Amino acid sequence: MRKRRNFLKGIGALGAAGVIAGCSGDNAGDGGSGSDGGSSDESTSDGSSSDGESTDTETATDTPSGPEVTFGGNEELNFNLSPSVPQEDLYVQYAPLRDHLEEYITNNFDVPPALDAQMNVGSNYSAVIQALGQGTANLAETGPFAAAVGYQTDNTDIILQRYGYGGWTYKSIIATRNDSDISEVADLEGRSVAFSDPLSTSGFLYPTAALQDAGIDVGNLPEGNGSQASFDPTFAGGHVQSYTLLEQGQVDAAAMGGFVRDTKTGPAPDAWQDVATTLHEDEGLPRAPIVVSSALDDDAQNAIQEAFLEASATVFDGADGEDGTDDDLWFSKVREADVETYQGVIDVAESLGVGSDFFSG
Numbered sequence: 001m002r003k004r005r006n007f008l009k010g011i012g013a014l015g016a017a018g019v020i021a022g023c024s025g026d027n028a029g030d031g032g033s034g035s036d037g038g039s040s041d042e043s044t045s046d047g048s049s050s051d052g053e054s055t056d057t058e059t060a061t062d063t064p065s066g067p068e069v070t071f072g073g074n075e076e077l078n079f080n081l082s083p084s085v086p087q088e089d090l091y092v093q094y095a096p097l098r099d100h101l102e103e104y105i106t107n108n109f110d111v112p113p114a115l116d117a118q119m120n121v122g123s124n125y126s127a128v129i130q131a132l133g134q135g136t137a138n139l140a141e142t143g144p145f146a147a148a149v150g151y152q153t154d155n156t157d158i159i160l161q162r163y164g165y166g167g168w169t170y171k172s173i174i175a176t177r178n179d180s181d182i183s184e185v186a187d188l189e190g191r192s193v194a195f196s197d198p199l200s201t202s203g204f205l206y207p208t209a210a211l212q213d214a215g216i217d218v219g220n221l222p223e224g225n226g227s228q229a230s231f232d233p234t235f236a237g238g239h240v241q242s243y244t245l246l247e248q249g250q251v252d253a254a255a256m257g258g259f260v261r262d263t264k265t266g267p268a269p270d271a272w273q274d275v276a277t278t279l280h281e282d283e284g285l286p287r288a289p290i291v292v293s294s295a296l297d298d299d300a301q302n303a304i305q306e307a308f309l310e311a312s313a314t315v316f317d318g319a320d321g322e323d324g325t326d327d328d329l330w331f332s333k334v335r336e337a338d339v340e341t342y343q344g345v346i347d348v349a350e351s352l353g354v355g356s357d358f359f360s361g
Contacts (some may be wrong), residue, residue, distance in 0.1 A: 004169050068110040069300045071138045072293075074186050075112040077101060077304075080128045080140040081121045083197075083238050090121055094141075094329045100315045104307040119332040124237070125199030132156050139292045139304050143251035144345045146199040147289045149354075151339055158338050159305045160290035164259075170285050171258030172202035174210060177247060182252060185214035185280050191252035192232040194245040198222055200257075201330040203344055206282045207255035209348050217294075222352060238268055247275050265330065286341050290334065308334050 066097040071077045080180070081097055102117035122128035122256040131137035133155030141162075142150070150156035161168065174193075177184045182191065188211060196203025196233045204222060212218045213233070219228030226233035235240040243266055246254035254276075260266035261278065290308060292301050310332075318327030 009312075014058055015331065017254065025347065028136040051115060067299045069105070069303045070112060071115075071300055072135050072144065075115055077115060077117040077139075078116060078131075078137045079119045079231050080131050080137040081119065082120055082125050082128050082140065082142045082146065083123065084123070086119065086238075087121045088239070091119065093329050094119060095319055096315050096317070096321065097311065097329070100311050101304070101307050104310060105303050108306070109303045116204075118228075125197050129153075129155050129291075130200070133295075135295055137293065138296060138300075139290065141288065141290055143197075143199065143201045143288050144286055144342050145201040145205045145294065145349065146359075147291050148339075148342055148345055148349065149199060150291060154294055156291040157294050157296075158291050158342075159291045159303060159336070160302060160308055160334040161337035161341060162287050162290065162331035163333045163335070164287060165263055168335075169284045170202065170287050171262075172206035172255070172285055173258050173260070173261060173278050174207050174253055174255050175243070175273060175276040176253045176279050177246060180252065180277070182279065185210055188232050188253055189216050190232075192234065192250075194234050194236045194242045194251040194254040196236055196239045196242045196256055198235060200239070201288075202257035202282075203242060204235075205345070205348055205352070206285065207280070209351055210223075210280050210282065218352070222354060243276070250281050253279060256294055259330065264326070286345065286346065289332070289342075306335065309336070 025123055051073055073224065079094075080099065081094060083090075096276075098117045098119045102115060105111060106115050120131075122140075128137070128140045128142050129150040132140055132150060133153065140156075147156060147158055151158060164170075172186065174188075174320075193211075195207065196202055203271070208218055208221055217228075217230040219226060219230070221229055222232065234245070234251060236245050239260050241257045242254045243260050245251045247267075256266075258281065261276070262269070263274050265274065275288065292304055296304075313323070313332070314321045316329045316332050317323050318325065318329065320327055
């Protein structure tokens, strides 16, 4: 499964980092059907073989057919979540998926007894990726930019891409208040701008590139704290939180994923229109990946990937198991992916001069 390629000529540019590839399963089907093509003794209806020897069919059925896998050498499968929405919502939304991973891997692979899937919400994207590199987490849901940085720094491998809100891509926006005198991105010079997280693709990376393209000095962003920029950046801690700062009049503009404007993740569309105006929009961002710790061997990575791909639709419907309710996950299915789908993300990061030392801070 693992394909590591060096997209960088030097260690400095994120270029290689981790653009996630949303392959649609071209690598599927390389597993055997369970038959080696040779003939075997046929069993009789009473469980004995045709040559008179008995066969233990119950034992074969009860034993998981998959390879022996471990997750960091212990009995826990640690699943980290990025703080894209309030923490209490994440636990409710992801609980059925956590339960499915535990059950599926236990039933289909040879794992330590009493494998327990744990779920934790990181304080920010960086904490989630660092946990994977440190071995305190085995897999995580995160954003494309965070996954890219994690890949470059050898903390993560990308195994899946998620589908949500009708597509495999999404939008990034910069918004202002309706009563603002800001009419174009260049007007943000000297103004205050909220971002969701320093490792957010739609809530930071693309908006920062838009500011730079408009001729605004972004200073040492995204690797620094923004003190050298010709505008005043602040990090809200999430996409909805970024919008909230704008709604409350604490900032002049706010960057966030387009889903805050367009879906029930944020305010209702009418409520958005009462408060905010879209100043800038980028389309075609690859939807977010599922990543695993690069310390996991191929068998463990394959087990996690297979568990996601074999999940039923109800796993994505939240705690109540019903589609169309408030606790649904934002994504409804996944497909195989690796680093190549996210080349656009890498290109934007390179345009900002992102280096590997970004992650060390």
